[in-house]
Amino acid sequence: MWRDDVLVVAWQAVRRNGGAAGVDGETVEDIESFGVERWLGALARDLKAGTYRPRAVRQVLIPKKQRGKFRPLGIPCLRDRVAQTAAMLVLSPIFEADLQPEQYAYRPGRDANDAVRRVHRLLTTGHREVVDGDLSDYFGQIPHAELLRSIARRVSDGRLLGWVKAWLEMAVDEDDGRGGRRRTNRARRERKGTPQGAPISPLLSNIYMRRFILGWKVLGYARRFKAEIVNYADDFAVLGRAPAAEMLTAVEGLMRRLKLPMNAEKTRCCRVPEEPMTFLGYRIGRNYRPFTGAAYIGTRPSRASVQSICRRVSELTTRRDALLPPGEVVARLNRLLTGWANYFTLGQVSPAYRAVDQHAARRLRQWLCRKHKVRDGKSVRFPYERLWTEYGLKRLAARTARLPWAKA
Numbered sequence: 001m002w003r004d005d006v007l008v009v010a011w012q013a014v015r016r017n018g019g020a021a022g023v024d025g026e027t028v029e030d031i032e033s034f035g036v037e038r039w040l041g042a043l044a045r046d047l048k049a050g051t052y053r054p055r056a057v058r059q060v061l062i063p064k065k066q067r068g069k070f071r072p073l074g075i076p077c078l079r080d081r082v083a084q085t086a087a088m089l090v091l092s093p094i095f096e097a098d099l100q101p102e103q104y105a106y107r108p109g110r111d112a113n114d115a116v117r118r119v120h121r122l123l124t125t126g127h128r129e130v131v132d133g134d135l136s137d138y139f140g141q142i143p144h145a146e147l148l149r150s151i152a153r154r155v156s157d158g159r160l161l162g163w164v165k166a167w168l169e170m171a172v173d174e175d176d177g178r179g180g181r182r183r184t185n186r187a188r189r190e191r192k193g194t195p196q197g198a199p200i201s202p203l204l205s206n207i208y209m210r211r212f213i214l215g216w217k218v219l220g221y222a223r224r225f226k227a228e229i230v231n232y233a234d235d236f237a238v239l240g241r242a243p244a245a246e247m248l249t250a251v252e253g254l255m256r257r258l259k260l261p262m263n264a265e266k267t268r269c270c271r272v273p274e275e276p277m278t279f280l281g282y283r284i285g286r287n288y289r290p291f292t293g294a295a296y297i298g299t300r301p302s303r304a305s306v307q308s309i310c311r312r313v314s315e316l317t318t319r320r321d322a323l324l325p326p327g328e329v330v331a332r333l334n335r336l337l338t339g340w341a342n343y344f345t346l347g348q349v350s351p352a353y354r355a356v357d358q359h360a361a362r363r364l365r366q367w368l369c370r371k372h373k374v375r376d377g378k379s380v381r382f383p384y385e386r387l388w389t390e391y392g393l394k395r396l397a398a399r400t401a402r403l404p405w406a407k408a
Contacts (some may be wrong), residue, residue, distance in 0.1 A: 056171040056172060134262065282344075287300060305344065
């Protein structure tokens with residue numbers, strides 16, 4: 001970890017990802033002013049001498065899709081981010097050999113769309129019984145003792161294991177609700193949870209989720225139910241040929257042994273295509289071909305995903321941004337729309353694209369009317385064609401001819 005080349009690559013990754021400063025207030029600009037080589041050299045000496053100690057993480061609350069709910073995100077100091085990234089560079093190849101093929105998150109050459117394609121493939125080959133699983137605060141519930149035991153099976157370096165334990169138990173600097181800050185340490189007190197936002201957290205979550213997938217196969221459930229798990233981070237689905245209720249009972253038993261509570265309200269059983277399932281933002285179920293009307297099992301962006309992007313478009317075109325130049329507002333919208341469309345590329349995407357295009361154009365037109373004090377808000381001065389050609393608003397429906405359909 002303290003080798004110069006490893007730390008340089010770790011620093012470049014952290015700098016590229018950006019992010020806010022931690023509790024010490026140190027920024028990338030501060031380090032570059034001080035001298036990157038000197039700063040990395042001091043970190044290397046602390047690591048080598050065993051005097052490195054992680055600092056507290058600064059907690060911020062990120063809004064969830066459900067209105068009024070937030071997800072806590074921890075922001076470690078830059079020094080800790082570089083150290084964790086260096087550890088990840090060393091550990092990832094070791095554990096990549098052990099991770100199961102059913103795991104798709106945070107792995108080279110794999111992404112969420114690959115997981116969706118696998119689900120689609122299983123459904124079209126007869127695995128119609130589905131357990132759509134949901135874990136309650138997976139990252140916050142991973143037990144430390146069991147996780148460290150999984151790591152220690154492959155890593156014998158006591159110093160590195162000590163650092164991983166220290167990263168799991170970092171204190172949290174959070175808002176006290178009265179305009180101030182307070183420092184807590186629930187992770188150390190309860191001996192569970194990985195800090196969301198830390199560079200090493202995705203690897204640790206994959207290592208622990210492997211226990212569930214491996215247990216499913218070793219205990220014979222995969223063979224008994226003719227079922228396969230598809231996992232992406234804390235999302236998973238079990239697709240098999242046995243009744244979904246029986247598979248759910250087996251899943252719940254395994255999760256109890258792993259000390260991971262399931263969300264009973266969001267976990268559901270269904271049979272596709274009689275009922276559609278939702279996985280990683282996609283609705284997978286019965287679709288109809290646009291020209292022949294023939295039914296088939298296909299994918300498309302879920303209703304919740306379309307509603308979510310429309311809400312975010314509305315947030316970028318509010319009255320408080322009326323003083324911004326149109327070019328900046330359009331650039332923000334285009335970045336948002338492009339990112340969303342780059343993810344939702346599988347299956348029948350045209351209807352969703354058209355709905356998002358219409359909403360984005362309508363919101364931009366309303367924003368322009370407010371900015372230029374056009375009272376009627378009609379399309380006479382700002383027709384859609386002008387928004388797309390003159391103002392440069394992205395039109396997602398124009399790119400559907402280049403997009404692949406999900407293949408069985």
